[in-house]
Amino acid sequence: AQSVAQPEDQVNVAEGNPLTVKCTYSVSGNPYLFWYVQYPNRGLQFLLKYITGDNLVKGSYGFEAEFNKSQTSFHLKKPSALVSDSALYFCAVRGQGSGGYQKVTFGTGTKLQVIP
Amino acid sequence: DGGITQSPKYLFRKEGQNVTLSCEQNLNHDAMYWYRQDPGQGLRLIYYSQIVNDFQKGDIAEGYSVSREKKESFPLTVTSAQKNPTAFYLCASSIGGTMNTEAFFGQGTRLTVV
Numbered sequence: 325a326q327s328v329a330q331p332e333d334q335v336n337v338a339e340g341n342p343l344t345v346k347c348t349y350s351v352s353g354n355p356y357l358f359w360y361v362q363y364p365n366r367g368l369q370f371l372l373k374y375i376t377g378d379n380l381v382k383g384s385y386g387f388e389a390e391f392n393k394s395q396t397s398f399h400l401k402k403p404s405a406l407v408s409d410s411a412l413y414f415c416a417v418r419g420q421g422s423g424g425y426q427k428v429t430f431g432t433g434t435k436l437q438v439i440p
Numbered sequence: 441d442g443g444i445t446q447s448p449k450y451l452f453r454k455e456g457q458n459v460t461l462s463c464e465q466n467l468n469h470d471a472m473y474w475y476r477q478d479p480g481q482g483l484r485l486i487y488y489s490q491i492v493n494d495f496q497k498g499d500i501a502e503g504y505s506v507s508r509e510k511k512e513s514f515p516l517t518v519t520s521a522q523k524n525p526t527a528f529y530l531c532a533s534s535i536g537g538t539m540n541t542e543a544f545f546g547q548g549t550r551l552t553v554v
Contacts, residue, residue: 333480356540367444367530367545368483375540414482418540426471426490426536427498428543432482 326351326419330431337405338439345400345434347415356418357398359389361411362433368414374398385409405438412436443467446531446546452554453518453525461516461549463531470536472514473543476500477528486529489514490536518551526553 327350337343349355356375360368372383379391389400398415415431444465453459465472471490475483485498489508503522508514514533518525528550532543 330482358542360545365528365548365550367446367547368532368543370542370544373540373542416543427485427488428473428532428534429485430475430483432480 326417326427326429328415328417328429328431330413330415330434332434333432334435334437336437336439339407340404343400343402343405343409343436343438345413345415345436347398347400347431348396349398349415349417350396351417351419353419355391355393355396355398357389357391358416358418358428359383359387359398359400360414360416360430362414363411371400371413405436407438407440410436410438444531444533444544444546446529446549448549449547451549451551453551454554456520458517458519459551461518461529461531461551463514463516463546464512465514465531465533465544466512467533467544468511469533469544470511471534472508473532473534474498474504474506474514474516475530475532477530477548483530486516525551527551 329348358373359371362368374391382388412433447462473488474486487506489495505517531546534543535541
């Protein structure tokens with residue numbers, strides 16, 4: 325069974341400092357990994373994805389993520405945090421569910437708080 | 441303007457009632473999903489559908505039912521058998537048949553039992 329772990333419920337970072345939101349995964353076959361962001365009482369918005377190729381993936385709003393196959397990790401990063409980055413972040417993995425159907429599994433989310 | 445529309449935004453259910461949450465998409469996506477979001481538990485998959493007239497149970501399907509009669513629509517019914525339905529419900533869609541595409545989400549429906 326596929327799974328995603330986000331070990332930190334909350335991450336606090338000062339504005340202007342670099343930020344990292346951690347994610348590890350477990351899936352059969354090649355991993356297809358995604359990061360999403362959610363603002364209060366809203367749906368999720370896609371940030372970036374890893375499919376294949378370069379281990380450093382760049383996405384929206386200056387975010388990037390580093391894929392590490394040996395550590396089965398896909399950590400989200402940003403060189404300089406903004407107060408507007410404060411939100412709930414979800415890591416997700418896409419794999420094969422039962423009967424050959426594709427299935428997306430999400431982590432429990434990490435609340436990012438950027439302090440002015 | 442393409443996207444996913446969920447309605448209503450807020451819904452109140454009395455004990456023992458069935459309620460139906462609407463999800464419509466005009467992205468021409470084959471795959472559609474329903475998730476339930478509770479604080480501290482992230483998103484849990486209720487049902488998903490890869491094509492019209494076919495759907496699969498997710499991780500927490502008990503007390504829920506769905507239909508997929510049209511490509512654009514994937515309504516979710518929360519039945520009286522669901523003992524703790526108060527939650528935020530999210531519908532999503534993606535291009536079917538490929539593993540490398542992201543999901544697009546609606547704005548959610550907040551269901552409260554009164």
